[in-house]
Amino acid sequence: xxxxxxxxxxxxxxxxxxxxxxxxxxxxxxxxxxxxxxxxxxxxxxxxxxxxxxxxxxxxxxxxxxxxxxxxxxxxxxxxxxxxxxxxxxxxxxxxxxxxxxxxxxxxxxxxxxxxxxxxxxxxxxxxxxxxxxxxxxxxxxxxxxxxxxxxxxxxxxxxxxxxxxxxxxxxxxxxxxxxxxxxxxxxxxxxx
Amino acid sequence: xxxxxxxxxxxxxxxxxxxxxxxxxxxxxxxxxxxxxxxxxxxxxxxxxxxxxxxxxxxxxxxxxxxxxxxxxxxxxxxxxxxxxxxxxxxxxxxxxxxxxxxxxxxxxxxxxxxxxxxxxxxxxxxxxxxxxxxxxxxxxxxxxxxxxxxxxxxxxxxxxxxxxxxxxxxxxxxxxxxxxxxxxxxxxxxxxxxxxxxxxxxxxxxxxxxxxxxxxxxxxxxxxxxxxxxxxxxxxxxxxxxxxxxxxxxxxxxxxxxxxxxxxxxxxxxxxxxxxxxxxxxxxx
Numbered sequence: 001x002x003x004x005x006x007x008x009x010x011x012x013x014x015x016x017x018x019x020x021x022x023x024x025x026x027x028x029x030x031x032x033x034x035x036x037x038x039x040x041x042x043x044x045x046x047x048x049x050x051x052x053x054x055x056x057x058x059x060x061x062x063x064x065x066x067x068x069x070x071x072x073x074x075x076x077x078x079x080x081x082x083x084x085x086x087x088x089x090x091x092x093x094x095x096x097x098x099x100x101x102x103x104x105x106x107x108x109x110x111x112x113x114x115x116x117x118x119x120x121x122x123x124x125x126x127x128x129x130x131x132x133x134x135x136x137x138x139x140x141x142x143x144x145x146x147x148x149x150x151x152x153x154x155x156x157x158x159x160x161x162x163x164x165x166x167x168x169x170x171x172x173x174x175x176x177x178x179x180x181x182x183x184x185x186x187x188x189x190x191x192x193x
Numbered sequence: 194x195x196x197x198x199x200x201x202x203x204x205x206x207x208x209x210x211x212x213x214x215x216x217x218x219x220x221x222x223x224x225x226x227x228x229x230x231x232x233x234x235x236x237x238x239x240x241x242x243x244x245x246x247x248x249x250x251x252x253x254x255x256x257x258x259x260x261x262x263x264x265x266x267x268x269x270x271x272x273x274x275x276x277x278x279x280x281x282x283x284x285x286x287x288x289x290x291x292x293x294x295x296x297x298x299x300x301x302x303x304x305x306x307x308x309x310x311x312x313x314x315x316x317x318x319x320x321x322x323x324x325x326x327x328x329x330x331x332x333x334x335x336x337x338x339x340x341x342x343x344x345x346x347x348x349x350x351x352x353x354x355x356x357x358x359x360x361x362x363x364x365x366x367x368x369x370x371x372x373x374x375x376x377x378x379x380x381x382x383x384x385x386x387x388x389x390x391x392x393x394x395x396x397x398x399x400x401x402x403x404x405x406x407x408x409x410x411x412x413x414x415x416x417x418x419x420x421x422x423x424x425x426x427x428x429x430x431x432x433x434x435x436x437x438x439x440x441x442x443x444x445x446x447x448x449x450x451x452x453x454x455x456x457x458x459x460x461x462x463x464x465x466x467x468x469x470x471x472x473x474x475x476x477x478x479x
Binding site: 027 | 300304308311327330331334337344345420424
């Protein structure tokens with residue numbers, strides 16, 4: 001891992017839900033609930049380093065509806081992407097089949113994409129992305145990380161290079177500002193799982 | 194009284210001009226969730242207009258009485274109507290009742306409803322409708338979104354009820370009927386400030402319904418809003434179901450092949466609020 005690698009943070013949404021919503025409800029439903037959970041996550045992130053990669057874990061969440069998925073996933077991503085510093089990256093864990101439609105739906109509605117674990121240690125891009133972005137992301141995911149001088153292995157032509165730039169800009173991969181090496185986000189959070 | 198007759202009944206209530214009103218339900222022989230929740234809505238609308246609770250004569254048919262009791266109608270009716278005490282006595286929860294009539298006022302109510310319905314929905318969706326066991330999650334999500342619609346957009350009280358029953362004559366299979374009604378400001382009222390100018394003279398209940406139901410328009414500038422109804426429609430279509438929404442003078446429907454409802458009805462009486470009905474049919478065998 002590079003010296004300027006982001007700080008890894010693990011956030012259990014099920015635990016945040018219990019802590020931030022004063023009720024015994026286990027479902028991540030209704031917009032105020034989603035808002036409360038997102039704000040609790042944001043508070044946790046404010047304590048992180050200058051650059052962080054967060055593993056947002058939905059494994060213990062029973063139901064997530066569209067309103068909550070919009071608040072917890074789409075709005076969280078959108079806020080950090082809009083920030084010029086772009087100092088937070090996200091991986092969403094435990095987004096199993098019952099959650100996937102809702103997460104995918106809210107991402108697509110706002111033309112966002114996210115790195116999501118849909119089965120144990122199985123990561124995929126979810127949301128809106130181009131074929132080129134998908135191909136480059138898949139190649140990087142398979143290699144886990146690649147040095148700056150070997151980037152052509154995942155982005156062999158101009159369209160691939162543009163797709164890689166877009167993936168970096170969209171917070172879907174991490175590129176070290178010092179070494180130029182490129183890392184799959186799943187690799188950066190692997191030790192948290 | 195069900196989805197097919199509810200508009201006529203509600204129109205009559207809205208257009209009533211007298212000083213006193215009696216809801217004579219003595220000869221009611223059949224009522225589904227749309228009928229029950231519709232009765233409460235009608236009583237509530239009449240009460241608001243008259244400034245006093247209207248009177249209701251409860252059904253004299255024992256089956257209908259028992260059914261209303263099982264759905265928890267009487268306790269809600271006491272708050273809306275001048276009526277006799279519930280004479281049906283305490284009744285155990287029936288196997289066909291998915292969700293008793295429940296008032297929706299806060300997000301806490303939505304949590305309660307979703308928590309409460311999951312166990313029963315799982316059994317009912319698989320045994321009565323033949324849906325996979327995993328369907329309980331999208332069903333719960335759908336219920337959550339449709340109930341939140343009242344809190345987020347209506348700014349007024351509402352009710353929800355759901356029940357499974359055999360549509361032997363009409364469809365030859367089981368269905369689950371979900372009814373959600375409120376007497377809030379309706380789609381036109383919710384969207385007017387932000388969107389009416391763009392529509393000019395065409396702005397009406399029907400255009401507001403089309404904008405919300407078909408295009409996902411909301412009063413919020415936030416692009417993440419307005420997807421609840423869109424996703425409900427998508428899920429209902431996936432299950433070959435019927436979803437229909439009335440707001441004010443118009444009703445819009447997403448109609449499956451087994452139903453012949455018109456996609457849009459306009460020119461009804463100006464009923465307050467929004468009324469949504471969802472009918473999910475059993476899967477047809479292989």
